[in-house]
Amino acid sequence: MDEGLQAFSENNHRNITIVSKVPDVCRKQPCALGIDEAGRGPVLGPMVYGITYCPESRAEELKAIGCADSKTLTEEQREKLFGKLDSLQDFVGWAVEVISPNSICNNMFKRLKHSLNEVSHDSAIGLIRKALSLEANITSVFVDTVGPPEKYQAKLSALFPGIKITVSKKADSLFPVVSAASICAKVARDKALSTWKFKESPFISLKAESQELKWGSGYPGDPTTKKFLAQNIDGVFGFPQLVRFSWSTSEQILKTKGVTVEWEDTEEQENQAVSVKKFFSNSGKYNSPRRHPYFIDRKLKQATKLI
Template sequence: MDMGESDSQDIASQDIAQESPAQHVFIAPSLDQEAILAGASYTHHSAIPEIVTENSSTECVLGVDEAGRGPVLGPMVYALLYVPLTQHRSLLAQTHRFDDSKVLTPTFRSSLMKTLCTPGTDLFQHCGWATRVMSARDIGSAMLRPAGTYNLNAQAMDATIDLIKDVFAKGINVREIYIDTIGSPAVYQKKLERIFPTTMITVAKKADSLYPCVSAASVCAKVTRDAALEVCYQTYASVADAQEEPQTAAEGWGSGYPSDARCTTWLKEHVDPLFGWGSECRFSWGTAKDLLEAKGTRVDWPVEDDDEQGMRVTDFFSARPDGETEKETNELTTWFGRPVAEEVF
């Protein structure tokens, strides 16, 4: 995926309100403020539910989904949630009404996550979950590699596979896995079936609206991303604002999507001509690239002298300084090993 394709992930204007963080988003244990402010990616796993640890034969269903694939601001978060098969639809869909996080209000998403993280609740007792927070800095740097570009699909797939492997490593008896697709469902499913051959795997479009465990995973991902956006935004809040009611990310840069006018306005008003923005911005996105080209400082790097091009490391050891013996010079020039004649082989 190139810079231009990234911005094709924009959302319709009527969906922006649903994508914006809640006014008082729940701060889940999956929020590592220090890592987020440092622009670092990290993984969080909840405690394994007692109902699963007490009986290792308990068969579980696991769902995976993401939040924040298309925004130019903030991390992309992958999440999974597992629950005993016997509780899958009754607990998640019927009792707590989990659904695709994009059709739930920000406040309701936040309340579901709070219940999931509160000891003593039925969700806490039966569900385990995990998140992989992929920072904007790491996403951008991987996509802008001069060689061997690590595109967004590959990053997302690796995050999914690593999260699932972590759950198996903990001894969870996962019998069924449901995943919202990345690209072609059939191709993605075949790859996962090769990696996890003993598990029934279903990869489908709109899986977050079809399978409750995927819906619950989407809520974990979205609430974690919302809280991360809030942490990132507060670094820009002025001292005067901090003394009053703290301004939320929804009021400042909104959902973080390029199609959100609050986001593009914020980017234009806060661009540094030399450094652009902080680690909350995906510099590989076309939106950020275009703004930097229009408002940034142009830097012309000097061309190296011709006589310095093509030099090898050992060339720096070829001349003997005054007073150095021939033996000492030879030791330096053979530092990396001596050539071996073909006859040896």
């Protein structure tokens, strides 16, 4: 995982998927696959989706090594458990998708908004398909729900006929294979956040190289995170890409500390109903490219004619 996360830190504006080797036994025996996420709520850093899979007959062994809901474990415990999971390569496989803050914001700011729930569903579906493409014999899937469990389960069942889908609230505490997935996701998120490399150093107020730059857990209520947001905003360019611009927390700070930009409203003029016949008339209005109001207001004319 470390090598993959190093690649992410170098290009942290893009998503990355990191996969383990598929155990031979997982190609032959019916396998259970668990899905969970980490970092859905924070205003800082990526959201990470994780999967873990193993033969259905050995799923309880994950509970025996201590796999539990990652939120109930300390960071040290999670690190140790991930190390154990990664060492069980004879019967356990895993994968994580690290979804960059940049990707989350771009989806939520689209003209046709792609919600965080939809981003989550896309990631979960993509990871199941990834496991299947690697020829893991997935026969059952257990998912911690995003949105109404019944609708999510119906959606996944339609996409993956022949695989038994179970979508449940608190799945990370009910099914060991989901607990294991939650550990993979949380460890990946923590590492991605702690090793983040800033591309915007000219306007970051503290130097990351000196280890003085602190941003905390990334949750809006964290005092360290609040301080980071208050100190590291540029009036024109906003926050560094570590920050999710689409969160209300960052939007409010941008409103109070950012530079107000007023855009000239030409929408009304452009949206006026125009007969298609006018585009074929002899008048020059529609036969030549429309000039921007900037040039019209300043009475600027084209000095040379392009051929």
